[in-house]
Amino acid sequence: GSVSDMLSRPKPWSKLTQKGREPFIRMQLWLNGELGQGVLPVQGQQQGPVLHSVTSLQDPLQQGCVSSESTPKTSASCSPAPESPMSSSESVKSLTELVQQPCPPIETSKDSKPPEPSDPPASDSQPATPLPLSGHSALSIQELVAMSPELDTYGITKRVKEVLTDNNLGQRLFGETILGLTQGSVSDLLARPKPWHKLSLKGREPFVRMQLWLNDPNNVEKLMDMKRMEKKAYMKRRHSSVSDSQPCEPPSVGIDYSQGASPQPQHQLKKPRVVLAPEEKEALKRAYQQKPYPSPKTIEELATQLNLKTSTVINWFHNYRSRIRRELFIEEIQAGSQGQAGASDSPSARSGRAAPSSEGDSCDGVEAAEGPGAADAEESGGPAAAAKSQGGPAEAAAAPEEREEAPRPAEKAEPPPSGTPVPDAAADEGRPRAPPPPPEGPADGPGPVPNPAAAAAPAAGEDAATSAAPPGEGPCRARDGADRSSALPSTSAPAAARRPSSLQSLFGLPEAAGARDSRDNPLRKKKAANLNSIIHRLEKAASREEPIEWEF
């Protein structure tokens, strides 16, 4: 029935979810394998977008890039991805095959970015390794990404780093030439790759490109060439500009986008970059620990007290949350790869699945486990607040009342008793919470923070009220989360929340996580640190009364 429906009423590609696209990808693969190219066009017409992409995908394949051999050349291979039997292997094939061909399939693409004015004409002189920015086969890469099997992002980045360092190739060159990204992004990507399953299609693209690049036998050579050309162009420009101070124009090589490339127009618009002082960061971290999702009100207060723009505070929270999250991912992966060398699956893969947990961290589990929560006092009422206010399990052992906003008043000005804002929060309730404390990860301890203390106060206060989670507490910061989870409607979340193991799987923690945690403090801390956001999501989901299909 589904097939019939799909065949007769295919949805346009753009309307399909990732899952929804799967059948089409499978069909495409099947078509490629069995029917050859002829069929696509027809289908394409019917399918519109799908077709479109599908068709375009054909290009590289048809260009003789398909070889019967499919052995990945380099070590940074893709992980097996056992679960999607056919598509996986097939796609792996395509990927590898594609790159093994001299034809410049992927690299040439680059998003349909219109030639930016400021962007040096990348296409300018298509070097051996076509810039990703030049693009005409933009869709190809997207197709590949969509069809790509699960890749071992960590392994790929590791390998890329090796190759780059071994050959003395810079991130900038690599990023701009191969990935179409800036140096900073490349650095970030290489240092903190997210697991495949956590990536969006767009986010997967760089990894696919990297994989392709790794598979390319001439990858280094090409980059070296680029490097040379770049240098040459640079010298040339230098010479010419010396004689004539003509504004440096985009290098003919098409690569040198670094500086000078997009100067003029921006000069005026440039606004100074905000650089937060350490104390400010500290304060924000404290606030985060108290409340990862501060209400607008809290944000305002923070902004006021820190003398920052609210947008800055908002941005900071967004960035911090997402970076913390990534930190976790990477640690998971690292821990995972260490822990089980022989494990077949890629770490990223592993982390995705619910692992048979053994979470040693009782904290986590416990927390989430019980406690009828009290309404979350979050004044405002964002959706999240709403969710929370439904009250739920939670706050573990603590008294329900604590969630209250009693402390609110203090919020504004009173720095919690001096230097220890954070602990205060905990102290507030004086409840038995996990012991200690030391703040964690990101924010190292509740160190003596002069002002910040005060600054953080608001948040702290608020939270103290609500969660009182000693931010610092490593694993038990979970508690923090627990607080938040207090909002979990007893109806939906419970099941998941109650089982210690479930929490762990929510994290996507590798099976051995528990064990590792116990001995790896920093790791625990970070995990705990992130619990808040997870709980938050749980809350949200719970509030929507979704089925307990937690996917984190």
Add this chain to the structure above:
DNA sequence: TTGCAGTCAATATC
């Protein structure tokens, strides 16, 4: 609206 993912690009650090 809010939160997030992905990036850019300015700075900081090595």
Add this chain to the structure above:
DNA sequence: GATATTGACTGCAA
């Protein structure tokens, strides 16, 4: 000079 960090921005989804 290369790499790492991080505030800000864009686009998308719920």
